[in-house]
Amino acid sequence: MRNVTKDNITDVFMSYLAEDSDPRVREVMGALVKHLHEFARETNLTHDEWRKGIEFLQGCAAVESEERHEFVLASDVLGLSSLVDMLHSSPEATSSSVLGPFHVSGAPPLAFGGDMKRHYGGPILLAEGTIKDTDGNPIAGAQLDIWQTAPNGKYASQDEEQDTYSFHGLMTVGDDGRYAFTTVKPVEYTVPDDGPVGDILHICGRHPWRPSHLHYIVTAPGYRSLVTEIFPDDDPYLDQDTVFGVRDDLVMTYVKKPASEFPEGMEISGAVAEDFLHVEFDVTLMSED
Amino acid sequence: MRNVTKDNITDVFMSYLAEDSDPRVREVMGALVKHLHEFARETNLTHDEWRKGIEFLQGCAAVESEERHEFVLASDVLGLSSLVDMLHSSPEATSSSVLGPFHVSGAPPLAFGGDMKRHYGGPILLAEGTIKDTDGNPIAGAQLDIWQTAPNGKYASQDEEQDTYSFHGLMTVGDDGRYAFTTVKPVEYTVPDDGPVGDILHICGRHPWRPSHLHYIVTAPGYRSLVTEIFPDDDPYLDQDTVFGVRDDLVMTYVKKPASEFPEGMEISGAVAEDFLHVEFDVTLMSED
Known part of the structure; x- marks a missing residue:
């Protein structure tokens, strides 16, 4: 899709999922992305907030170890x-x-x-x-x-x-x-x-x-x-x-x-x-x- | 809430957000968790799938560096x-x-x-x-x-x-x-x-x-x-x-x-x-x- 918009991007994502991929993968990934996009649209998520989200994940990555499972804790x-x-x-x-x-x-x-x-x-x-x-x-x-x-x-x-x-x-x-x-x-x-x-x-x-x-x-x-x-x-x-x-x-x-x-x-x-x-x-x- | 159930857990989460916290934090965290929970309920997400999700994040953490921003790529x-x-x-x-x-x-x-x-x-x-x-x-x-x-x-x-x-x-x-x-x-x-x-x-x-x-x-x-x-x-x-x-x-x-x-x-x-x-x-x- 050449002209991706904030209204069609979720459908464009779905169109990228190959028909011969595992149906459960399509179901889970499709639902995940639908809700991720809805979350961003609903909150009108800003670049700064997106960056804080990425920094949160990077921060978890920095402390993640065999002894500390920060992603599980999240x-x-x-x-x-x-x-x-x-x-x-x-x-x-x-x-x-x-x-x-x-x-x-x-x-x-x-x-x-x-x-x-x-x-x-x-x-x-x-x-x-x-x-x-x-x-x-x-x-x-x-x-x-x-x-x-x-x-x-x-x-x-x-x-x-x-x-x-x-x-x-x-x-x-x-x-x-x-x-x-x-x-x-x-x-x-x-x-x-x-x-x-x-x-x-x-x-x-x-x-x-x-x-x-x-x-x-x-x-x-x-x-x-x-x-x-x-x-x-x-x-x-x-x-x-x-x-x-x-x-x-x-x-x-x-x-x-x-x-x-x-x-x-x-x-x-x-x-x-x-x-x-x-x-x-x-x-x-x-x-x- | 003592008896958390799959139907009330989203409301219980909301009840944990302090009234004197930043209203935008409440809005963004509330929407994030509402959609995260809806995603899990809609897909009836299994423990194995949850574990794969955690392993995905841990895998990103393992390659994340100054030169490679795997969370941004995700x-x-x-x-x-x-x-x-x-x-x-x-x-x-x-x-x-x-x-x-x-x-x-x-x-x-x-x-x-x-x-x-x-x-x-x-x-x-x-x-x-x-x-x-x-x-x-x-x-x-x-x-x-x-x-x-x-x-x-x-x-x-x-x-x-x-x-x-x-x-x-x-x-x-x-x-x-x-x-x-x-x-x-x-x-x-x-x-x-x-x-x-x-x-x-x-x-x-x-x-x-x-x-x-x-x-x-x-x-x-x-x-x-x-x-x-x-x-x-x-x-x-x-x-x-x-x-x-x-x-x-x-x-x-x-x-x-x-x-x-x-x-x-x-x-x-x-x-x-x-x-x-x-x-x-x-x-x-x-x-x-």
Whole structure:
């Protein structure tokens, strides 16, 4: 098209998509560009604003690394990550929730009843539950990749003080589908707001806080993988999670119990001298289609 | 909002924008996120597709440098850059057209009638014209930043064989607003398609070609800066510029003239022994508001 105009450019873009290209590529690219163009037209986006957008992406590029996933964080704080999670959640299964930028691969095995708390202080939390299918049957051999913040509000991948896999373990459940581990109650924390995504939060007048959560990736052959989080129902940021991760079925009560009720067979560093917290959280996986 | 859903997440995002934040920030961020969410809902965007999007951005980050502006290129091939240009063009002034990723700052001065061809071979082109305001009066002291491809289809910033500012000069016009320079007719060329943006072009079945053009940035105190391009009307890619840069008023006929008509006072390396091409292209600038 020789005379591209602001009114026909979206159609011209569509005309460039080859008819023998993948129909899904055409669908996704077409919708992406339609909305990108509509956004620019609707806001009458200026060159200066366009330049700020490019500089934002370049700024993300400058801090992006194996340890810091600024583009994922951008998607998280804009709600895109959560929206994709929700589009593919089923009411029959446990809700999925954002992966976030802090997960690293290769966590060491954690036995049933294993101890993630180690030498750290803070409220002891015993978390347990069953991994099951939508009929309620346990899924033998399911794997839980569990990670959370240390009491200082940082993930191991952010914190030179911690071991690579501190507060991170990989548990394989037995025939009964049960998992259990002890840890320190995770704390609320801020997403990294010292980079370009933080700048976006600041100019929008938004805070960078996330409510406390335990993070799980649950996988089992024949089932859809699930990334999810468990939130305590008394967290101050439950109604304003900066990455939109909270779902009704993921909010749990951490029940306070006396030390005398701490069950046999659970590992824990040091004695359970005072009250501990207990949460029972079952995970339901969808079978693969 | 505790129970974020795929239907309310856009509203929840809006509720996070502080009332005392800049109204334009709220408008632009709100429209951006509304369209981003609509795009995901409309396409039922999958986790795999989301991941490919993140990997695309990370891939751009990996090649982004002072010399290679992959995010700008992405904006160019998606038509966003051209759309922003057109949103802020005026029918009274010369159309603006994409800056592209190849411009570098600090070009050396080029005198009126100066020679950008130097030792390069190829069809000689004499380009001249007047920089004027919307009333047709010349704008004394306007500056033209002129750059183009070498005959090998590469810009100096892409090409180790060329000097830093080869085919690039900065001309200041006199009281008559006239500019003139000699060069080699630029050639059509491909945008860099060996990176993530090239991958997008390939999966869309799109070619990476741009029609031949002379690229100008025209500035003058009291006037809006203009980035524009001149295209010859016989270029094979005029109707399918991969970055959507062609506008009706930027397409010119390069008139073939005999060597005997080559004007006095123009520099040129070597003799003008054969026909040369001539283009007269006036540039009209809008005054600043």
